[in-house]
Amino acid sequence: MTKFTIVGAGNAGLAMAAHLKQLGGEVSLYDVVEAQLRPIIENNNVITITGSGLAGESKIDLVTSNLAEAIDGARLIISVTPAHTHKIVARDLAGHLVSGQMLLLHPGRTGGVLEVQKILREQNCRAEILVVEAQTVLYACRREGATVNIFGLKNKVACAGLPAVESQQFFELMQPLIPQFVPAPSIWHTSLHNIGMLFHPTPTLLNLGRMESGQPFDYYIDGVTPTIAALIEKLDSERLAVAKAMGATVPTVVEWLEASYGAVGQNLYEALQNNDSYQGIKAPRLEGIADKLALRYVTEDVPTGLVPVSELGQKFGVKTPTIDAIITMANILYETDFRASGRNLDQLGLKELAPEEILRL
Amino acid sequence: MTKFTIVGAGNAGLAMAAHLKQLGGEVSLYDVVEAQLRPIIENNNVITITGSGLAGESKIDLVTSNLAEAIDGARLIISVTPAHTHKIVARDLAGHLVSGQMLLLHPGRTGGVLEVQKILREQNCRAEILVVEAQTVLYACRREGATVNIFGLKNKVACAGLPAVESQQFFELMQPLIPQFVPAPSIWHTSLHNIGMLFHPTPTLLNLGRMESGQPFDYYIDGVTPTIAALIEKLDSERLAVAKAMGATVPTVVEWLEASYGAVGQNLYEALQNNDSYQGIKAPRLEGIADKLALRYVTEDVPTGLVPVSELGQKFGVKTPTIDAIITMANILYETDFRASGRNLDQLGLKELAPEEILRL
Numbered sequence: 168m169t170k171f172t173i174v175g176a177g178n179a180g181l182a183m184a185a186h187l188k189q190l191g192g193e194v195s196l197y198d199v200v201e202a203q204l205r206p207i208i209e210n211n212n213v214i215t216i217t218g219s220g221l222a223g224e225s226k227i228d229l230v231t232s233n234l235a236e237a238i239d240g241a242r243l244i245i246s247v248t249p250a251h252t253h254k255i256v257a258r259d260l261a262g263h264l265v266s267g268q269m270l271l272l273h274p275g276r277t278g279g280v281l282e283v284q285k286i287l288r289e290q291n292c293r294a295e296i297l298v299v300e301a302q303t304v305l306y307a308c309r310r311e312g313a314t315v316n317i318f319g320l321k322n323k324v325a326c327a328g329l330p331a332v333e334s335q336q337f338f339e340l341m342q343p344l345i346p347q348f349v350p351a352p353s354i355w356h357t358s359l360h361n362i363g364m365l366f367h368p369t370p371t372l373l374n375l376g377r378m379e380s381g382q383p384f385d386y387y388i389d390g391v392t393p394t395i396a397a398l399i400e401k402l403d404s405e406r407l408a409v410a411k412a413m414g415a416t417v418p419t420v421v422e423w424l425e426a427s428y429g430a431v432g433q434n435l436y437e438a439l440q441n442n443d444s445y446q447g448i449k450a451p452r453l454e455g456i457a458d459k460l461a462l463r464y465v466t467e468d469v470p471t472g473l474v475p476v477s478e479l480g481q482k483f484g485v486k487t488p489t490i491d492a493i494i495t496m497a498n499i500l501y502e503t504d505f506r507a508s509g510r511n512l513d514q515l516g517l518k519e520l521a522p523e524e525i526l527r528l
Numbered sequence: 529m530t531k532f533t534i535v536g537a538g539n540a541g542l543a544m545a546a547h548l549k550q551l552g553g554e555v556s557l558y559d560v561v562e563a564q565l566r567p568i569i570e571n572n573n574v575i576t577i578t579g580s581g582l583a584g585e586s587k588i589d590l591v592t593s594n595l596a597e598a599i600d601g602a603r604l605i606i607s608v609t610p611a612h613t614h615k616i617v618a619r620d621l622a623g624h625l626v627s628g629q630m631l632l633l634h635p636g637r638t639g640g641v642l643e644v645q646k647i648l649r650e651q652n653c654r655a656e657i658l659v660v661e662a663q664t665v666l667y668a669c670r671r672e673g674a675t676v677n678i679f680g681l682k683n684k685v686a687c688a689g690l691p692a693v694e695s696q697q698f699f700e701l702m703q704p705l706i707p708q709f710v711p712a713p714s715i716w717h718t719s720l721h722n723i724g725m726l727f728h729p730t731p732t733l734l735n736l737g738r739m740e741s742g743q744p745f746d747y748y749i750d751g752v753t754p755t756i757a758a759l760i761e762k763l764d765s766e767r768l769a770v771a772k773a774m775g776a777t778v779p780t781v782v783e784w785l786e787a788s789y790g791a792v793g794q795n796l797y798e799a800l801q802n803n804d805s806y807q808g809i810k811a812p813r814l815e816g817i818a819d820k821l822a823l824r825y826v827t828e829d830v831p832t833g834l835v836p837v838s839e840l841g842q843k844f845g846v847k848t849p850t851i852d853a854i855i856t857m858a859n860i861l862y863e864t865d866f867r868a869s870g871r872n873l874d875q876l877g878l879k880e881l882a883p884e885e886i887l888r889l
Contacts, residue, residue: 372734373734376753376756380745382745382750392740395740499850
C-alpha cells in the first residue's frame with residue numbers, strides 16, 4: 168500500500184487526506200499547529216467529506232504534529248500549505264527525507280519547485296527528491312472541525328517537476344488515482360500560470376480602505392472596478408511577456424475565466440461581471456493589524472507570485488513596471504520587503520545562471 | 529482705486545472677487561470657460577455672498593473671458609485655479625503682463641511661484657512681475673450660480689514671493705485690505721506646507737474600488753483607516769525631512785489638524801477620528817472615466833505636491849520612497865506620467881542649480 172503524507176490540515180489538506188484514503192492509500196496527516204489536528208483526533212481520526220461525489224468517511228492512519236513520524240515510509244508528501252510557507256516546510260522536511268520520496272506542492276504558485284530545491288540543498292539534504300508543483304488546488308472546499316465540504320473538483324490540474332524527466336514517476340503513481348493531475352510541459356507553464364497573483368494583491372490594496380473600515384462588499388463584482396480591472400490586465404500582460412520570453416504559453420486571465428467558469432466579456436471587467444460563480448464572494452474584512460498581516464491575498468501572493476515573475480522578468484529582459492509598483496505598494500503598506508523575503512532570483516537558485524541555463528533546467 | 533483681476537470663477541474665485549469689491553477695489557473676473565461666467569453676467573455682474581460676516585451683494589466691474597481686457601491696468605492678478613493649471617494661466621498671461629503687476633497664486637501648492645516664473649521666462653515675458661504664492665485658500669466656500677456661500681475664513685494665510693525682498697509690495701497692498709495674508713519666511717515655507725498632497729492622493733488610491741463602485745463613505749472618517757493614516761504619516765515625515773534639509777520648519781500634519789481644527793490624537797488616525805469638522809464629508813464618487821480624470825485629489829495634488837517634494841528631495845539628498853510609490857501608483861492608475869507633466873526640477877527651473885543656489889533664491 169502506498170503511503171502518502173499530507174502536510175497542512177487546512178481545507179484542502181483534509182480533502183486530500185480523506186480522498187487519498189478513499190483511493191486506498193495509507194495516509195498520515197501532519198500539521199505544525201496541533202490545534203488544527205485536534206478535532207480529527209477527537210473524532211477517532213475520521214474525516215467526513217460532504218458534498219460532491221466523494222462524500223463519505225475516511226479513517227486516517229496517522230494524525231500527528233511529529234513530522235519525522237508523519238513522513239516515515241511515505242512515497243509522496245503533499246504540501247497543502249500557503250506557498251509562502253513552502254520554505255519552512257522544506258527546511259523542516261530536509262533532515263527527514265530519504266531518497267526516492269517525492270514532494271508535491273499543491274499548489275506551488277510561482278517558483279515553488281525551485282525555492283524548495285534550493286532550500287533542500289542549503290540544508291544539506293542528501294536524499295534525491297523529486298519536487299513537483301501543481302498549478303492550482305484540486306478541490307474547492309471548506310473545512311469545519313473534522314468535516315470538509317467539497318463543492319467541486321477541477322477537471323485538470325497541471326503539474327510539473329524538476330528535473331522534468333523524473334516527473335514521470337509522479338504521474339505513474341498519481342494518474343491511476345487522481346487522473347486530474349496532468350503533466351505540464353515545464354515548470355514555467357505551472358509557475359507562470361498564476362492567477363492568484365493577479366486577483367489577490369491589486370484589488371486588496373486598492374480596496375484597503377473599504378476592507379479595513381469593515382464595509383462588506385463583493386470582492387470580484389464590486390471590488391474589481393473598471394480601473395482596477397484594467398490594471399490587472401496590465402499585470403497580466405507583463406506576466407504573459409515573461410512567459411513568452413521563457414518559451415511558455417499560458418492563457419490570459421480572460422481566457423482563464425472563460426475556460427474555468429464559462430465567463431466571457433470584451434475585457435476583464437466585463438468577464439468578471441458576467442461570472443456567476445463570483446457573485447456573493449465577499450472580501451475579507453480586516454478588523455485589525457493581525458487580520459491584515461494574516462491576509463494571504465497579500466502575504467502569500469506578493470512574495471510567491473508578483474516577486475518571482477518580476478525577478479524572472481529581470482533575468483529575461485522583460486520590464487514589469489506594473490507588477491513592480493504593486494510590490495512596492497505592498498511593501499510600504501505592510502512595512503516589509505517582500506522582494507527580499509520572497510522568491511527572488513537568489514531564493515529561486517537562479518541568480519548565477521544565464522537565461523539559457525535556466526531554460527535548460 | 530486699485531484694480532484686481534481674479535482668474536478663475538470657481539468657488540473661491542467668486543468669493544475673492546466679491547470680497548475685494550466690498551473692500552473698495554476695482555475688480556475684473558476672468559474665466560477661460562465662458563459658461564462659468566454666464567450666471568454672473570445674467571445677474572447683471574452681481575455676486576451675492578451669503579454666510580459669514582461678508583454677506584452682501586457686489587457688482588463686479590468687468591466679467592469677461594478676454595484675458596487681455598481682464599488684466600488691463602490691474603495691480604494684482606489673483607489666480608484662483610487648480611494648481612496644475614497654473615502653467616496654462618502663466619502661458620496665457622505672459623504676452624499681456626506689464627512691469628509692476630503682481631500675480632498671486634491662491635493657493636500655490638508646492639513650487640507654484642517657481643513654475644510660473646519659469647514659464648514667464650520661457651514665454652519671453654519681459655515684464656518684471658512679482659509672483660506670490662499663498663499656502664492655502666482663504667475661504668471655505670461653495671458657489672452656486674451667481675451666489676457664493678462662505679462658511680468661514682482662515683485666520684492666517686501665509687504668503688511668499690520671489691525675490692523675497694520684493695514681496696513687501698504685495699503685503700503693503702494687501703494687508704490693509706485682507707490682514708489674513710501674512711508673510712512666510714520663504715517660498716519653501718509655503719511650498720512645503722502642503723497638506724492636500726497628504727490627504728488627497730493616498731486615501732483616494734487606496735479607496736479607489738469604493739469610490740469607483742459608487743459606494744458612499746465619509747472620506748476622512750471611514751476612508752482614512754489605521755493603515756492608510758500610518759502611510760500618510762510616512763509621507764508626512766518625508767515632506768518634513770525635505771523641508772528640514774531646505775531650512776524650513778513646517779508643522780506636521782497632526783500639528784496642523786490641531787492648529788486648524790483643535791483635533792487631537794495620539795496619531796493621525798485618532799486625530800482625524802476626533803475632528804468633528806470632517807464628519808460627513810463624503811468621498812467623491814467616480815461614475816466613469818471622465819470623473820476619474822477630473823478628480824483633482826489625484827490630478828492636482830500628485831503633479832503639484834508629491835512630485836515637487838520628491839524632486840526637491842532628490843536635489844537635497846532626502847529619500848522619499850513612500851511619496852515616490854504613491855506617484856508611481858497614480859501614474860499607473862491614470863496611465864500617465866505625473867513626474868514628467870508635473871513640477872519636476874526642470875519645470876521648477878531648479879535643474880541646473882546647486883542646492884546652495886536654490887536656497888539663495
